[in-house]
Amino acid sequence: MEDLKVKSNQAHLSKSLLDIMKTNISQYFMFIALIVIMIFFTVTTDGVFISSRNISNLINQMGYIAVLAVGMTLIIVIRHIELSVGYLAGFLGAFSAIALTFWGWPIYAVIPAVMILGILAGLLTATPVAKLGVPAFVSTMAAGLIFRGALLLVTMGTGTIVIRDPVFNAIGNGYIPDLPLGGFLPGKHKLTLIIGLIGIILSILSAIKSRRTKLSYNFQVPSFGLFIAQLVLISGLIGYISWILSGYNGISWSLVILLLVVAVFQFITTKTPLGRHIYAVGGNPEAAELSGISVSKITYIVFAAMGLLSSLSGIMYASRLRSATTTAGLGFETDAIAAAFVGGVSAAGGVGTITGSIIGALVMMSLTSGMNLMNIDISIQYIVRGAVLVLAVVFDRITRRNQ
Amino acid sequence: METPILEMKSITKEFPGVKALDNVTFSVRKGEVHCLVGENGAGKSTLMKVLSGVHAFGTYTGDIFVEGELQKFNGIRDSEHAGIAIIYQELALIPELSVYENIFLGNEVSNGIVIDSNESISQAIDILKKVGLDVNPLTKIKNLGVGKQQLVEIAKALKKDVRILILDEPTAALNETDSDNLLQLIRGLKEQGVTCILISHKLREVMEIADTITVLRDGKTVTTLDVEADKVNEPVLIKHMVGRSIDNIFPKRENVNIGEEVLRLENWSAFSYALGRDILKNVNISVHAGEIVGIAGLMGSGRTELAKSIFGNPDHYRLSGKVFINGKEQKFRSPHDAIKSSMAYVTEDRKGNGLILIDDVKHNISLANLKEITTGGVINENEEILIANKYRSELNIKTPTIQQKVRNLSGGNQQKVSLGKWLFVKPGIMILDEPTRGIDVGAKYEIYTIMNSLVEQGMSIIMISSELPEVLGMSDRIYVMSAGKINGEMPVEDASQEGIMALAVDY
Numbered sequence: 019m020e021d022l023k024v025k026s027n028q029a030h031l032s033k034s035l036l037d038i039m040k041t042n043i044s045q046y047f048m049f050i051a052l053i054v055i056m057i058f059f060t061v062t063t064d065g066v067f068i069s070s071r072n073i074s075n076l077i078n079q080m081g082y083i084a085v086l087a088v089g090m091t092l093i094i095v096i097r098h099i100e101l102s103v104g105y106l107a108g109f110l111g112a113f114s115a116i117a118l119t120f121w122g123w124p125i126y127a128v129i130p131a132v133m134i135l136g137i138l139a140g141l142l143t144a145t146p147v148a149k150l151g152v153p154a155f156v157s158t159m160a161a162g163l164i165f166r167g168a169l170l171l172v173t174m175g176t177g178t179i180v181i182r183d184p185v186f187n188a189i190g191n192g193y194i195p196d197l198p199l200g201g202f203l204p205g206k207h208k209l210t211l212i213i214g215l216i217g218i219i220l221s222i223l224s225a226i227k228s229r230r231t232k233l234s235y236n237f238q239v240p241s242f243g244l245f246i247a248q249l250v251l252i253s254g255l256i257g258y259i260s261w262i263l264s265g266y267n268g269i270s271w272s273l274v275i276l277l278l279v280v281a282v283f284q285f286i287t288t289k290t291p292l293g294r295h296i297y298a299v300g301g302n303p304e305a306a307e308l309s310g311i312s313v314s315k316i317t318y319i320v321f322a323a324m325g326l327l328s329s330l331s332g333i334m335y336a337s338r339l340r341s342a343t344t345t346a347g348l349g350f351e352t353d354a355i356a357a358a359f360v361g362g363v364s365a366a367g368g369v370g371t372i373t374g375s376i377i378g379a380l381v382m383m384s385l386t387s388g389m390n391l392m393n394i395d396i397s398i399q400y401i402v403r404g405a406v407l408v409l410a411v412v413f414d415r416i417t418r419r420n421q
Numbered sequence: 422m423e424t425p426i427l428e429m430k431s432i433t434k435e436f437p438g439v440k441a442l443d444n445v446t447f448s449v450r451k452g453e454v455h456c457l458v459g460e461n462g463a464g465k466s467t468l469m470k471v472l473s474g475v476h477a478f479g480t481y482t483g484d485i486f487v488e489g490e491l492q493k494f495n496g497i498r499d500s501e502h503a504g505i506a507i508i509y510q511e512l513a514l515i516p517e518l519s520v521y522e523n524i525f526l527g528n529e530v531s532n533g534i535v536i537d538s539n540e541s542i543s544q545a546i547d548i549l550k551k552v553g554l555d556v557n558p559l560t561k562i563k564n565l566g567v568g569k570q571q572l573v574e575i576a577k578a579l580k581k582d583v584r585i586l587i588l589d590e591p592t593a594a595l596n597e598t599d600s601d602n603l604l605q606l607i608r609g610l611k612e613q614g615v616t617c618i619l620i621s622h623k624l625r626e627v628m629e630i631a632d633t634i635t636v637l638r639d640g641k642t643v644t645t646l647d648v649e650a651d652k653v654n655e656p657v658l659i660k661h662m663v664g665r666s667i668d669n670i671f672p673k674r675e676n677v678n679i680g681e682e683v684l685r686l687e688n689w690s691a692f693s694y695a696l697g698r699d700i701l702k703n704v705n706i707s708v709h710a711g712e713i714v715g716i717a718g719l720m721g722s723g724r725t726e727l728a729k730s731i732f733g734n735p736d737h738y739r740l741s742g743k744v745f746i747n748g749k750e751q752k753f754r755s756p757h758d759a760i761k762s763s764m765a766y767v768t769e770d771r772k773g774n775g776l777i778l779i780d781d782v783k784h785n786i787s788l789a790n791l792k793e794i795t796t797g798g799v800i801n802e803n804e805e806i807l808i809a810n811k812y813r814s815e816l817n818i819k820t821p822t823i824q825q826k827v828r829n830l831s832g833g834n835q836q837k838v839s840l841g842k843w844l845f846v847k848p849g850i851m852i853l854d855e856p857t858r859g860i861d862v863g864a865k866y867e868i869y870t871i872m873n874s875l876v877e878q879g880m881s882i883i884m885i886s887s888e889l890p891e892v893l894g895m896s897d898r899i900y901v902m903s904a905g906k907i908n909g910e911m912p913v914e915d916a917s918q919e920g921i922m923a924l925a926v927d928y
């Protein structure tokens with residue numbers, strides 16, 4: 019009797035593990051691919067790649083693309099595309115620079131103003147799409163041309179505008195302050211470690227809570243062993259990342275913004291009716307409409323969110339360069355689209371996650387950073403990135419078909 | 422005994438979590454019409470997909486013999502080569518292309534580079550004659566009715582030398598006249614020596630046309646019956662299919678208690694910009710609490726359009742006239758408004774506009790009523806699982822788990838998910854558009870029972886149906902539509918199949 023119980027328990031464990039692997043294989047695959055890529059570059063660069071300084075840089079460089087990738091994911095999920103976001107980011111960066119330096123606006127007015135402008139631009143671009151069914155490809159391409167023109171127009175007299183506001187420039191270059199703990203753990207950023215620790219504790223607590231609720235509903239939960247293994251893995255990951263970051267200046271403001279954006283959008287897409295509605299519209303717009311979901315309202319919301327994220331991207335980029343240039347934002351949309359597709363978004367709509375696209379952005383940025391460290395020529399870099407993009411999408415198709 | 426034209430031996434086919442076919446044996450004699458029947462999810466479509474190479478050799482176990490020869494099909498092309506043609510449960514025609522282009526799609530008549538349209542058209546005319554379809558081969562598919570589209574599908578299958586023709590629920594979407602035409606055509610093909618395998622839930626037509634019937638249940642062969650020799654009749658067949666006998670296909674309602682008027686249309690008309698004509702003309706109907714109102718009519722008589730025009734008008738017709746819900750005039754601007762006024766609409770086309778196929782069962786069931794399981798802006802996914810499991814067991818939805826993608830369910834079980842989704846809205850007025858299309862007898866009985874218990878609790882049901890026995894068996898009152906008009910209204914006691922048909926074809 020006892021024996022039987024153990025057996026069935028084991029069967030359960032192996033089955034649930036296999037099931038999890040099977041259903042999420044494409045997402046896990048990209049995660050594993052990311053780790054393989056990181057190990058590869060760590061080896062080929064004698065450890066420079068994984069050094070605190072390089073990882074910290076990599077994250078700061080990735081920030082302004084990653085926030086775009088988050089919005090682009092939703093755009094593609096609802097079966098559209100957004101080609102204007104790069105130029106919009108560039109234009110809004112320039113707008114910030116002008117407002118700060120020429121008009122003398124305080125930064126606390128500039129940032130909300132730019133964010134509102136971003137939302138309005140998104141709504142404007144969405145109008146022909148949502149109202150008249152104009153293909154987003156056309157509408158956003160046109161908007162892109164207009165924003166590009168607007169950027170050239172506002173920078174015409176001045177060329178590059180240098181930004182001198184230290185608070186603004188900290189967004190793309192600064193780090194959170196450290197605690198004055200002097201001699202304790204010299205060379206490490208203490209606040210980063212503490213935040214990491216808090217992150218670990220919170221994720222363990224929320225996992226335990228969700229498991230308890232499931233049990234109170236009498237639902238099946240993964241076996242205790244598997245549960246512990248998951249906790250250890252997640253805690254280890256958070257711990258390791260905080261440890262690396264704490265070795266060089268700690269958490270940057272860019273990372274703070276990125277984490278907030280990811281947290282908010284992850285929450286909306288997975289936990290709220292709005293998120294469900296977005297995926298329903300992507301999965302079958304007609305069925306969604308007949309279920310009482312307004313497809314045009316969802317379209318406006320998603321494009322507005324994309325506009326908001328474009329404004330953040332523009333601010334982060336201008337701040338990182340400490341200036342607004344005439345070419346800012348060029349090609350951002352391509353990078354964001356690539357990150358989303360590498361992360362498992364499907365052009366057929368209804369499929370794709372925020373975390374997936376962030377992993378996609380990390381993959382693409384790791385490639386760039388690693389190849390730069392290896393002094394590989396830019397021509398080869400483009401070819402490699404193109405190949406990785408197509409491989410990722412092909413793999414995604416194959417695993418999906420097999421399901 | 423001569424070798425059967427087709428023998429499938431010990432076929433087993435598994436999907437993750439489902440054994441769709443379990444050691445199935447299936448044998449078909451040359452020149453017969455062999456019907457395959459069984460409950461939703463029994464494995465009928467899967468068996469035929471194995472036969473036609475859609476599920477390629479190696480993804481199943483067991484052997485397929487065609488005229489005694491072992492076959493290993495790796496795709497549709499291979500099975501076509503062996504003289505097997507299949508017509509799927511869902512039509513696979515391209516609406517924007519013409520009849521002849523669809524017939525030769527994938528097998529274009531050409532000189533190697535350029536398509537020879539004259540030759541194609543003349544060949545198409547011959548094939549169309551074979552299926553008795555009198556249309557111009559240059560007509561676009563979208564301009565044909567479903568009955569004719571079905572014939573084009575068959576014409577497409579017949580363009581090659583076909584020895585075995587498989588039809589998966591070809592009459593599900595057809596009205597009686599079109600169905601009868603199709604059965605006539607199958608008889609004709611049989612005379613020309615074509616062996617037909619027919620899957621259908623319409624047992625009346627199975628009895629009418631079959632020489633042999635094989636019954637599947639839960640992925641296993643239950644029995645194979647010779648219609649003449651074994652003296653098969655419908656009740657016997659039902660017993661084999663569902664494992665118990667059903668005395669009356671239409672369960673009687675205990676308390677008929679018809680109350681206040683809940684819905685009234687006054688001079689309701691609709692103009693479609695897309696079609697450039699009026700699709701509804703001066704419709705006046707009324708529906709009461711606790712009542713099942715049947716709407717009969719031919720395909721294209723405007724019944725679905727009527728439903729959609731009431732249900733928030735998602736196709737943006739230009740409307741005139743008035744809708745009263747519970748005595749108050751309403752102007753719904755979207756399905757959302759209609760749902761808020763406690764209406765529900767179970768669509769006829771579950772794949773096209775009923776379900777999110779790439780999403781799972783539980784998300785589909787909760788979609789139209791997320792607010793019920795949302796607290797503080799967050800969806801309670803545990804509640805959602807409970808709800809989904811509740812409808813899964815109430816409606817007897819066959820699925821390994823509620824996490825299964827709806828795409829992977831059998832046609833009938835998809836229909837049940839669609840029904841569950843709208844029951845969860847707990848509507849006061851429910852419009853059911855062809856509610857039992859593609860549903861097995863056992864499940865039909867269950868759905869009828871559910872309908873009865875809903876109206877007993879005071880709900881109103883508007884049932885659009887092309888199956889006259891169903892209209893007569895379930896309704897309290899019947900409207901007959903024709904060309905966008907209400908051509909007649911009668912209490913069920915005064916209605917007959919002939920009477921309804923006469924009104925339906927009277928333009």
Ligand SMILES: Nc1ncnc2c1ncn2[C@@H]1O[C@H](COP(=O)(O)OP(=O)(O)OP(=O)(O)O)[C@@H](O)[C@H]1O
Nearest residue numbers: 436441461462463464465466467829830831832833
């Ligand atoms: N691609 C698939 N992936 C997973 N399960 C599948 C797939 N195709 C079919 N199934 C499952 O196999 C079983 C048999 O399905 P099948 O479509 O053959 O039923 P059916 O007898 O044709 O039913 P219906 O009368 O409803 O059309 C069902 O349980 C179905 O959910």
Ligand SMILES: [Mg+2]
Nearest residue numbers: 466510831832
């Ligand atoms: Mg089927």
